[in-house]
Amino acid sequence: WSLGCILAELWTGYVLFQNDSVQSLLARILGIIGDFPYHLMTRGRYVPQYFTQDGQLYQEIEGPACPERGRRLHLLVPKKTSLRQRMRTECEEFLGFLTQLLQ
Numbered sequence: 001w002s003l004g005c006i007l008a009e010l011w012t013g014y015v016l017f018q019n020d021s022v023q024s025l026l027a028r029i030l031g032i033i034g035d036f037p038y039h040l041m042t043r044g045r046y047v048p049q050y051f052t053q054d055g056q057l058y059q060e061i062e063g064p065a066c067p068e069r070g071r072r073l074h075l076l077v078p079k080k081t082s083l084r085q086r087m088r089t090e091c092e093e094f095l096g097f098l099t100q101l102l103q
């Protein structure tokens with residue numbers, strides 16, 4: 001995984017999963033790589049800190065909680081793109097190798 005991220009950055013000059021929080025990192029990964037495997041989402045110890053029960057990525061909003069609803073949440077919708085678009089290349093060998101590293 002780490003090697004894939006480094007190669008992507010060397011290829012493009014940009015950090016592949018640029019982020020400023022755990023939630024934004026997860027959103028970038030979901031947008032580029034796709035959904036996380038079911039077994040990880042059901043068994044992950046920290047999944048409830050970042051995902052709703054129906055699998056939507058969220059971030060808590062600072063400030064007082066709503067009395068009638070509890071916590072204030074902001075749902076994050078990952079921007080869908082592809083590794084091909086992010087790498088800006090048609091080199092199938094490189095894209096295939098990078099895809100395997102990022103599985």
